[in-house]
Amino acid sequence: MTDQTPAAGSKAEQQREMGARLREARETLGITQEDAAVALGIPRTSITALEKGSRAVAATELTKMATLYRRPVAWLLGDEDPAPVATTALFRATASLSDADKEQVLRFAQFLATAGAPPQPDRKQ
Missing domain, CATH: 1.20.5 (Single alpha-helices involved in coiled-coils or other helix-helix interfaces)
Structure with a gap:
Protein backbone atom coordinates (compact mmCIF):
# COMPACT_ATOMS: atom_id res chain seq x y z
CA MET A 1 0.00 0.00 0.00
CA THR A 2 1.41 3.42 -0.95
CA ASP A 3 0.94 6.69 0.83
CA GLN A 4 -1.00 9.15 -1.35
CA THR A 5 -0.08 12.26 0.67
CA PRO A 6 2.50 14.49 -0.95
CA ALA A 7 6.02 14.28 0.42
CA ALA A 8 7.46 17.25 2.27
CA GLY A 9 8.96 19.60 -0.25
CA SER A 10 6.82 18.24 -3.09
CA LYS A 11 5.43 20.61 -5.69
CA ALA A 12 1.95 20.44 -4.11
CA GLU A 13 3.34 21.23 -0.66
CA GLN A 14 5.40 24.12 -2.03
CA GLN A 15 2.30 25.55 -3.72
CA ARG A 16 0.33 25.32 -0.45
CA GLU A 17 3.14 27.04 1.46
CA MET A 18 3.38 29.79 -1.15
CA GLY A 19 -0.39 30.17 -1.05
CA ALA A 20 -0.24 30.68 2.71
CA ARG A 21 2.44 33.39 2.25
CA LEU A 22 0.34 35.08 -0.45
CA ARG A 23 -2.70 35.11 1.84
CA GLU A 24 -0.63 36.42 4.76
CA ALA A 25 0.84 39.22 2.65
CA ARG A 26 -2.58 40.22 1.29
CA GLU A 27 -4.27 40.16 4.69
CA THR A 28 -1.42 42.07 6.33
CA LEU A 29 -2.12 44.97 4.00
CA GLY A 30 -5.88 44.66 4.46
CA ILE A 31 -6.46 43.91 0.77
CA THR A 32 -9.51 41.81 -0.10
CA GLN A 33 -9.31 38.98 -2.60
CA GLU A 34 -11.55 41.00 -4.91
CA ASP A 35 -9.26 44.05 -4.71
CA ALA A 36 -6.21 41.88 -5.38
CA ALA A 37 -7.92 40.25 -8.35
CA VAL A 38 -8.81 43.62 -9.89
CA ALA A 39 -5.27 44.96 -9.33
CA LEU A 40 -3.74 41.83 -10.87
CA GLY A 41 -6.24 41.52 -13.72
CA ILE A 42 -7.27 37.97 -12.81
CA PRO A 43 -10.55 36.47 -11.51
CA ARG A 44 -11.12 36.45 -7.74
CA THR A 45 -11.48 32.67 -7.94
CA SER A 46 -7.88 32.56 -9.15
CA ILE A 47 -6.75 34.41 -6.01
CA THR A 48 -8.64 31.82 -3.93
CA ALA A 49 -7.01 28.95 -5.83
CA LEU A 50 -3.55 30.51 -5.53
CA GLU A 51 -3.94 30.98 -1.77
CA LYS A 52 -5.16 27.39 -1.34
CA GLY A 53 -2.19 26.15 -3.34
CA SER A 54 -4.43 24.42 -5.86
CA ARG A 55 -3.19 26.61 -8.71
CA ALA A 56 0.41 27.41 -9.58
CA VAL A 57 1.52 31.03 -9.72
CA ALA A 58 2.75 32.23 -13.11
CA ALA A 59 6.02 34.18 -13.09
CA THR A 60 4.30 37.35 -14.30
CA GLU A 61 1.67 37.02 -11.55
CA LEU A 62 4.39 36.50 -8.95
CA THR A 63 6.17 39.74 -9.79
CA LYS A 64 2.88 41.66 -9.83
CA MET A 65 1.89 40.14 -6.46
CA ALA A 66 5.27 41.02 -4.96
CA THR A 67 4.72 44.63 -5.98
CA LEU A 68 1.09 44.72 -4.85
CA TYR A 69 1.82 43.03 -1.51
CA ARG A 70 5.07 44.97 -0.94
CA ARG A 71 7.07 41.80 -0.40
CA PRO A 72 10.19 40.51 -2.12
CA VAL A 73 9.67 37.70 -4.63
CA ALA A 74 12.18 35.66 -2.58
CA TRP A 75 9.89 35.93 0.47
CA LEU A 76 6.85 34.83 -1.53
CA LEU A 77 8.86 31.85 -2.77
CA GLY A 78 9.91 30.94 0.77
CA ASP A 79 13.58 31.72 0.18
CA GLU A 80 13.67 34.64 2.63
CA ASP A 81 12.75 34.92 6.30
CA PRO A 82 9.34 36.41 7.09
CA ALA A 83 8.95 40.01 8.18
Missing part, protein backbone atom coordinates in the same frame (compact mmCIF):
# COMPACT_ATOMS: atom_id res chain seq x y z
CA PRO A 84 9.20 40.58 11.93
CA VAL A 85 5.90 40.42 13.81
CA ALA A 86 6.18 44.13 14.68
CA THR A 87 6.35 45.03 10.99
CA THR A 88 3.23 43.01 10.26
CA ALA A 89 1.41 44.63 13.18
CA LEU A 90 2.45 48.08 11.98
CA PHE A 91 1.03 47.43 8.51
CA ARG A 92 -2.26 46.28 10.02
CA ALA A 93 -2.46 49.18 12.43
CA THR A 94 -1.93 51.79 9.73
CA ALA A 95 -3.96 50.18 6.92
CA SER A 96 -7.13 52.16 7.63
CA LEU A 97 -5.46 55.53 8.25
CA SER A 98 -5.91 58.41 5.86
CA ASP A 99 -2.99 59.29 3.59
CA ALA A 100 -2.28 62.37 5.72
CA ASP A 101 -2.17 60.26 8.88
CA LYS A 102 0.11 57.72 7.19
CA GLU A 103 2.47 60.58 6.30
CA GLN A 104 2.52 61.62 9.97
CA VAL A 105 3.31 58.06 11.06
CA LEU A 106 6.07 57.87 8.44
CA ARG A 107 7.62 61.18 9.59
CA PHE A 108 7.55 59.99 13.19
CA ALA A 109 9.17 56.67 12.25
CA GLN A 110 11.87 58.52 10.31
CA PHE A 111 12.44 60.78 13.31
CA LEU A 112 12.83 57.78 15.60
CA ALA A 113 15.21 56.08 13.17
CA THR A 114 17.50 59.11 12.95
CA ALA A 115 17.29 60.19 16.59
CA GLY A 116 19.33 57.28 17.87
CA ALA A 117 19.40 56.18 21.47
CA PRO A 118 18.43 58.80 24.04
CA PRO A 119 21.35 60.26 25.99
CA GLN A 120 22.06 58.55 29.27
CA PRO A 121 22.13 60.74 32.38
CA ASP A 122 25.56 61.39 33.83
CA ARG A 123 25.80 59.16 36.90
CA LYS A 124 28.66 60.88 38.73
CA GLN A 125 28.39 60.60 42.47
Whole structure:
Protein backbone atom coordinates (compact mmCIF):
# COMPACT_ATOMS: atom_id res chain seq x y z
CA MET A 1 0.00 0.00 0.00
CA THR A 2 1.41 3.42 -0.95
CA ASP A 3 0.94 6.69 0.83
CA GLN A 4 -1.00 9.15 -1.35
CA THR A 5 -0.08 12.26 0.67
CA PRO A 6 2.50 14.49 -0.95
CA ALA A 7 6.02 14.28 0.42
CA ALA A 8 7.46 17.25 2.27
CA GLY A 9 8.96 19.60 -0.25
CA SER A 10 6.82 18.24 -3.09
CA LYS A 11 5.43 20.61 -5.69
CA ALA A 12 1.95 20.44 -4.11
CA GLU A 13 3.34 21.23 -0.66
CA GLN A 14 5.40 24.12 -2.03
CA GLN A 15 2.30 25.55 -3.72
CA ARG A 16 0.33 25.32 -0.45
CA GLU A 17 3.14 27.04 1.46
CA MET A 18 3.38 29.79 -1.15
CA GLY A 19 -0.39 30.17 -1.05
CA ALA A 20 -0.24 30.68 2.71
CA ARG A 21 2.44 33.39 2.25
CA LEU A 22 0.34 35.08 -0.45
CA ARG A 23 -2.70 35.11 1.84
CA GLU A 24 -0.63 36.42 4.76
CA ALA A 25 0.84 39.22 2.65
CA ARG A 26 -2.58 40.22 1.29
CA GLU A 27 -4.27 40.16 4.69
CA THR A 28 -1.42 42.07 6.33
CA LEU A 29 -2.12 44.97 4.00
CA GLY A 30 -5.88 44.66 4.46
CA ILE A 31 -6.46 43.91 0.77
CA THR A 32 -9.51 41.81 -0.10
CA GLN A 33 -9.31 38.98 -2.60
CA GLU A 34 -11.55 41.00 -4.91
CA ASP A 35 -9.26 44.05 -4.71
CA ALA A 36 -6.21 41.88 -5.38
CA ALA A 37 -7.92 40.25 -8.35
CA VAL A 38 -8.81 43.62 -9.89
CA ALA A 39 -5.27 44.96 -9.33
CA LEU A 40 -3.74 41.83 -10.87
CA GLY A 41 -6.24 41.52 -13.72
CA ILE A 42 -7.27 37.97 -12.81
CA PRO A 43 -10.55 36.47 -11.51
CA ARG A 44 -11.12 36.45 -7.74
CA THR A 45 -11.48 32.67 -7.94
CA SER A 46 -7.88 32.56 -9.15
CA ILE A 47 -6.75 34.41 -6.01
CA THR A 48 -8.64 31.82 -3.93
CA ALA A 49 -7.01 28.95 -5.83
CA LEU A 50 -3.55 30.51 -5.53
CA GLU A 51 -3.94 30.98 -1.77
CA LYS A 52 -5.16 27.39 -1.34
CA GLY A 53 -2.19 26.15 -3.34
CA SER A 54 -4.43 24.42 -5.86
CA ARG A 55 -3.19 26.61 -8.71
CA ALA A 56 0.41 27.41 -9.58
CA VAL A 57 1.52 31.03 -9.72
CA ALA A 58 2.75 32.23 -13.11
CA ALA A 59 6.02 34.18 -13.09
CA THR A 60 4.30 37.35 -14.30
CA GLU A 61 1.67 37.02 -11.55
CA LEU A 62 4.39 36.50 -8.95
CA THR A 63 6.17 39.74 -9.79
CA LYS A 64 2.88 41.66 -9.83
CA MET A 65 1.89 40.14 -6.46
CA ALA A 66 5.27 41.02 -4.96
CA THR A 67 4.72 44.63 -5.98
CA LEU A 68 1.09 44.72 -4.85
CA TYR A 69 1.82 43.03 -1.51
CA ARG A 70 5.07 44.97 -0.94
CA ARG A 71 7.07 41.80 -0.40
CA PRO A 72 10.19 40.51 -2.12
CA VAL A 73 9.67 37.70 -4.63
CA ALA A 74 12.18 35.66 -2.58
CA TRP A 75 9.89 35.93 0.47
CA LEU A 76 6.85 34.83 -1.53
CA LEU A 77 8.86 31.85 -2.77
CA GLY A 78 9.91 30.94 0.77
CA ASP A 79 13.58 31.72 0.18
CA GLU A 80 13.67 34.64 2.63
CA ASP A 81 12.75 34.92 6.30
CA PRO A 82 9.34 36.41 7.09
CA ALA A 83 8.95 40.01 8.18
CA PRO A 84 9.20 40.58 11.93
CA VAL A 85 5.90 40.42 13.81
CA ALA A 86 6.18 44.13 14.68
CA THR A 87 6.35 45.03 10.99
CA THR A 88 3.23 43.01 10.26
CA ALA A 89 1.41 44.63 13.18
CA LEU A 90 2.45 48.08 11.98
CA PHE A 91 1.03 47.43 8.51
CA ARG A 92 -2.26 46.28 10.02
CA ALA A 93 -2.46 49.18 12.43
CA THR A 94 -1.93 51.79 9.73
CA ALA A 95 -3.96 50.18 6.92
CA SER A 96 -7.13 52.16 7.63
CA LEU A 97 -5.46 55.53 8.25
CA SER A 98 -5.91 58.41 5.86
CA ASP A 99 -2.99 59.29 3.59
CA ALA A 100 -2.28 62.37 5.72
CA ASP A 101 -2.17 60.26 8.88
CA LYS A 102 0.11 57.72 7.19
CA GLU A 103 2.47 60.58 6.30
CA GLN A 104 2.52 61.62 9.97
CA VAL A 105 3.31 58.06 11.06
CA LEU A 106 6.07 57.87 8.44
CA ARG A 107 7.62 61.18 9.59
CA PHE A 108 7.55 59.99 13.19
CA ALA A 109 9.17 56.67 12.25
CA GLN A 110 11.87 58.52 10.31
CA PHE A 111 12.44 60.78 13.31
CA LEU A 112 12.83 57.78 15.60
CA ALA A 113 15.21 56.08 13.17
CA THR A 114 17.50 59.11 12.95
CA ALA A 115 17.29 60.19 16.59
CA GLY A 116 19.33 57.28 17.87
CA ALA A 117 19.40 56.18 21.47
CA PRO A 118 18.43 58.80 24.04
CA PRO A 119 21.35 60.26 25.99
CA GLN A 120 22.06 58.55 29.27
CA PRO A 121 22.13 60.74 32.38
CA ASP A 122 25.56 61.39 33.83
CA ARG A 123 25.80 59.16 36.90
CA LYS A 124 28.66 60.88 38.73
CA GLN A 125 28.39 60.60 42.47
